[in-house]
Each structure stands twice: as structure tokens, then as C-alpha cells.
Amino acid sequence: MSPKPTLDTVAKAAGVSKATVSQVMRGTGRISDATRKKVLAAAKALHYVPDERAASMRSGRLREVGMIIHHISNPFNAEVISGVSDRLEQEGYLVSVLDSQDDPERQKRNLEAFIKSSRAGLLWVPAAETTDDTEQLLKTHRIPTVTFLRSSGIEGLDHVGIKNRDATRKATRYLADLGHRHIAFFGGDANADVRNERIEGYTSILDEMHLGPPIVWEAPDDKMSGMDAMFALTAAHPEVTALVCNGDVVALGACHALQRQGKVPGRDVSVIGFDNIQDAYVSTPPLSTLAVHPYQLGQKLAQTLLARLEQPDAPASTTLVTAELISRESTGPAMA
Amino acid sequence: MSPKPTLDTVAKAAGVSKATVSQVMRGTGRISDATRKKVLAAAKALHYVPDERAASMRSGRLREVGMIIHHISNPFNAEVISGVSDRLEQEGYLVSVLDSQDDPERQKRNLEAFIKSSRAGLLWVPAAETTDDTEQLLKTHRIPTVTFLRSSGIEGLDHVGIKNRDATRKATRYLADLGHRHIAFFGGDANADVRNERIEGYTSILDEMHLGPPIVWEAPDDKMSGMDAMFALTAAHPEVTALVCNGDVVALGACHALQRQGKVPGRDVSVIGFDNIQDAYVSTPPLSTLAVHPYQLGQKLAQTLLARLEQPDAPASTTLVTAELISRESTGPAMA
DNA sequence: ACTTCTAGGTAAAACGATATATCTATATGC
DNA sequence: GCATATAGATATATCGTTTTACCTAGAAGT
Incomplete structure (x- = not known):
């Protein structure tokens, strides 16, 4: 009472x-x-x-940061969140998460609510089709923001990302060294920047090793779609014996498709995923993949935001973390 | 400037x-x-x-609610969040999520931060080993709280859950009707309330149909562990021909184990999961499962919190949603 | 014409903290 | 012994809103 x-x-x-x-x-x-x-x-x-509200009003010190991410249920993102929280909690910040579901409308509502509620800073994966007025919102309110995984159209934001080009170069070269001559890039959405970087890496190796024109195939990022797209790819390009994929999920879909066709991933067709999700190493066969350590990425992310809060006028930084090639059983030498 | x-x-x-x-x-x-x-x-x-802070201080009206859940990366939870957000956004609330990672320590820190930041209410999945002082925290601060999925030791909190007993009764009877005589309950953590309710349902059918003593097998809730536990189960109880599982993930792990043993799920051993995650229906074979509609559960959850905020002194309510049995190819008649 | 009402606007107190300036002893220096 | 530090506590202004009560004109009623 x-x-x-x-x-x-x-x-x-x-x-x-x-x-x-x-x-x-x-x-x-x-x-x-x-x-x-x-x-x-x-x-x-x-x-x-x-009462934090009263305290922060008077002192001008905010002790809460927000995250807006495209898919809260992505296991990779969950690990990132945990890395971010651990680091920022040390400094006394609370980290609260909003899920944009990769929907520009929802993302805009999230951002508006975010601004009203006065947080210290924002960690942000921009939604796929982020609208200009959303970007405007961030700019005019001068919110300390670090983007990650995907970058935005906004100048001067810090960014933490993955060395995508580097990663797919590694993967493609690995497949080529195994003797594969017809390597395709598989999965992802046509207009995604991240995917384009990856395709660039893939293509560059093809060029350097004179392995013919690139074969690039789209597929929405879930298992089911991956499977369907793979059926289509094998019909159109039966000569393909190796796949560099835009994500593990879609890679697993591709493996399923192969198995339904009576082929064995790693023997008939080699498949490399991206992300190293848990499923990648409990699938049959275990999936070769490009691994980024999401927890560490989260810590880097936190670090970057803290630096920005410390020095609001420092020039924008870009940090890229390397992806490591993990070779499992879904890749093997090309058959004679 | x-x-x-x-x-x-x-x-x-x-x-x-x-x-x-x-x-x-x-x-x-x-x-x-x-x-x-x-x-x-x-x-x-x-x-x-x-500025929401100033507004809420003066008016006493809070426009933000928090969620603390055990695993932000669980796809089921993600859907729940989306249901909650959609409903609460209509009423002008912002929903922000904290991930306890099922860790009592982290959960307590979350809760303390939550209290400082003055939110209207809390939607909460209590961590597995929630400590008494954590519960005390909620009680002394009289935060409008709705628990879901798992219930807490606290008297007088609203709860939205699943008709667990009912669900596993349905599943077990279904298997028995297919002719199975040795049905095991598989997966989950020994001291989890939710699991006990499910075991109760399972056992009750065994009793009614005189199908011998229950076989209950533990397994941590990931695919890998599910696989290992399944190897152990088949070794200890080779007579088992059907499984009622505590979750889809662990069920998929079991299916994998069967396949590695050269058995076919749905023919040699029938498997029923719980949750109806996306993987359940793109696996080979597609997994029979008990489905709860998480988005709707989220909406119900939001509704319950809204009612509580409206009438802080109303008696606590408990809402249970039914799980529906979805029969796919991982279940089939017992072999003669 | 005089009261009475109402619409449209404002001044000032409040919410619960922090920050700044001030006050009062007591300790210190010479 | 007198000025001056200093430590420990406090009064008060302030952050950016909402709320309450009050004010002022013009409209309406008789």
C-alpha cells in the first residue's frame, strides 16, 4: 500500500x-x-x-543503450547480444533489444519510440529496405549509433562488420584448390550489400584462377527456400560441383536438396556455409563454413559504442572482423 | 550543435x-x-x-514494458515477442527485451536494472533456478508481472501457459493407438515444472491403457545432446518404439541418432516433438509435433498484462492455451 | 446593461533525482 | 588568539514534462 x-x-x-x-x-x-x-x-x-529517469534527467548521463536488430531469433544475433550486454553491463549500462523483423515500418516505429525514451546510444542492424526518412530520423537527432553486420546509407556512423570479401575469397580458393572447376555462389537477396561484398570475393578468385563466368543464384534465407532454389540450380547448371553459400541455413537447405536427389554433400557436391550456427556441426554431414565469433563481435561492438560516447566528435570508425574457414565433411576433392 | x-x-x-x-x-x-x-x-x-522520462515522471503513466526471457534466440520466443509487441504497440507501449540466458545471476541483474528504469510491467519467463531473493525483489516492488511458459514460486502473479498435461496425453494416446506398446518420454531437465506436467500427461495415458512402467529420459535441450542421449536410451531400452519428446530440437537430435543407427524415424521408431519450430517441417523426415501458436500466445500475454495494468488489484489469472497435434512422417504404425 | 458562462490561454507547482553554492563547526597555521 | 582551511552536512535551483488553478475576453441569457 x-x-x-x-x-x-x-x-x-x-x-x-x-x-x-x-x-x-x-x-x-x-x-x-x-x-x-x-x-x-x-x-x-x-x-x-x-529512479533512473529522474537521475538521468538532471545529470544528463544516460545509462541505457538500445539495440535494434533484424531478427532477434537468429542464434548468431543472440550471441552478439550476449557479448554486448556483458561488456556494457560492466560500465553500468542496461541493454534492451527491439526486433525490427527486417520490416522497415516496424523499424521506424522502433526508432521513434527509441528516441522518445532517451537512451545513450544505439546498436543497429539496418533493415533490408531502410527508408530515407528513417535515416533522416537518426541524423537529425544525432544519436550515437554503431551499425553492425549491415551498413546504412548514413555518413559518419561507426560500423562493425565482417570481412566478407576476404571470407568468400578464402572459401572459393579452398574449393578451387580441391579441384573444383564449376563453383557457384548460392543464396541471399539480390540487393543486399553484404551479399554483394561476398560475391565480389567469390568472383575475384574465379577471375584470378580463370574459372569461367560466375554463377550466382538467389534464395531466401530459410531452409525450405534453400532446398527449392537448389533444385532449380542443379537443373539449370548440372555442371556445378561446389557451392559457396551466403549463410548456413540456406546451405543446409541445399544439402537437403542434394540428399533428396541421391547425392552426397562433400562427395558429389561440396558446400560451404557462412555463420557457423550450431546446426552446422550437428547436421549430416557436418557443414563446412565460414565462422565469425559473434560473442567477440558483440564485445567489439560495445567497445566501439563506448568510445563514441566518450568522444562524440571523433571521426567514424569501421572495424572488420575476419571470418575463419572451418572445414568439415560437406567439402571434399572434386571427383575425377 | x-x-x-x-x-x-x-x-x-x-x-x-x-x-x-x-x-x-x-x-x-x-x-x-x-x-x-x-x-x-x-x-x-x-x-x-x-521526452518520455519527464512525461512519465510527472504523469505517473509508464509507456514501456519489459520482457525478460530465458533464450532470446529461441524461434518460438521470437514469435511470442512479435505477438506481444504488435498488441502492446497498439496501446502506445514500447516493448524492450532482456535475455537472461536462463542464468539466475544474469536474471537478477536484469531485474534490478529493470526496476531502476521504471517500466509499466514485466513479461517474464523465470530462469530455471530462480533464487528466492530474485522473487523477493519482484514482490517488494510490486511490479505488475505476467509469467509465461514457466511459472514462478510467487503467489498472485498472472500466468499464461500451455496445457502441457493435455498435450502429452494427446501425443501418447496417438502413439498407443498406432499400436506402440513401449513409449518413452524423452528430453528436458529433471527439475523443470513444465516437463513434469508433460510427464504427468504421458504417464496418465500409460496407466489408463496399462502400458507398463514409464520410461523417462533426460537430455539437455540442444540437438547434439539429444543425439547422444538417444544413443544411451536405445542401449538401455531397445524395446522402445515410440518417443514423446519435450521439444522439437531434442526430438530432431533423436531422429539423427536413429538415422546413424540405420533406422528410419516413423517406421522403426516413431517420434513426436513439441513446439513446432520451423526445422520440424523441413527435416527429413518431417517431424510430428505438438504445436502451440506462439504469436497468439504473445497476444494473449499482452492482453493479460493490459488487464492487470487496468485493474492492479484483480485476482491473479491463469490462462492455458492448447497444443495441437500435428502428424507428419516421423510417426507411423508399430511394426508387427 | 449587468451578471454568468465558456472557450482559449497561461502561470506555477509538482514529479524525483543531481549539482552547486552555502553554511557551520572544528581543526590548523602563525 | 585570530584568521583561515577543511570536512560534513544542507538548502535550493534545475532537468522537461503534466496538471491544476487561474485569468481574460467575448458570447449568451435575462
């Missing part, structure tokens, strides 16, 4: 002033041991918890 | 008082059309956005 205790409540109970209580709670060190104990006792007894 | 615009900024620009601007922004309808237009124009020009 009693209303929420405030500084005043505690002050009265301890027989001191509000100012004193405030100083004790923040540990400024200007208060004597005797009164400090008194105040702490009173605070504990009343279950007093300071 | 200009600092963030406030009510005052807009008021000066429009040549009216703060109070007037405030009324226009909230649409109280007491302001004439002429001045309203003036104010709105000024607000737009300055990109003014009200």
Missing part, C-alpha cells in the same frame, strides 16, 4: 537531508562513515531504489 | 506558453485550430520529440 519510497522518504527515516542521501547512494565519499551507515540502513529497510 | 529542443524551445518559436504546446502535443482538444497549427508547425520545424 505504501507508495514507492523516494530520496525524501529515506532522508526523513534517517534524519538527514535529501542531498545527503543522494551522496551516499552515489558514493561521492564526502559523507562521514557514521551517517553513511545510518542512511544505508534506512534505504535497505525501505527497499529504496533510485 | 543546437541542443535538444524542449517544450520551451517550441513555445518560444511559436510565441505561446509551454502549457499550450504540451496540450497541443497531447491533443487535449482545448486549443484553438489557429494556434494548434502554429505550434505543430514550430514543433515539426524543430524536430521536437517529447
